[in-house]
Amino acid sequence: MKKQIEVVAAVIKKDNKYFAAQRKDQGELARKWEFPGGKVEPGETHQEALAREIKEELNVEIKVTDFLTTVVHEYNSFIITLHAYFAEYVSGEFKPNEHLDTKFLTKEEMADYDFAAADLPIIEKL
């Protein structure tokens, strides 16, 4: 049986662009682009998990707003349930601690970036 994980991701919008981040060079999703977030821990709400992960990864505070979509995707080595939420920047200076690169991208620009497969249905909905 493949490992199953539950992950939350924040779609942080600024003007007509969305914040995207490139994963480190390790694992099945090495160097893929994604929306920042991470695994939900036991007892956490999605909103709590997102706020915690964004603070850890990017050093900023966000406010989670609307639910966007949930995607279930089977990778080679695990199955992910990925919940995407819109979020607004609240405070702090963006300082990526865990990613190779970060960018604000329009939906159209995202076509030129190699996003994690589970994220493609999220991009479709933007």
Ligand SMILES: Nc1nc2c([nH]c(=O)n2[C@H]2C[C@H](O)[C@@H](COP(=O)(O)OP(=O)(O)OP(=O)(O)O)O2)c(=O)[nH]1
């Ligand atoms: N944060 C995030 N993860 C995503 C997205 N799309 C996608 O397939 N994933 C995958 C990548 C990871 O395998 C997993 C998120 O886990 P993570 O980033 O918290 O943890 P990880 O596996 O790098 O690290 P670890 O804590 O297990 O060592 O979900 C996305 O848009 N955002």
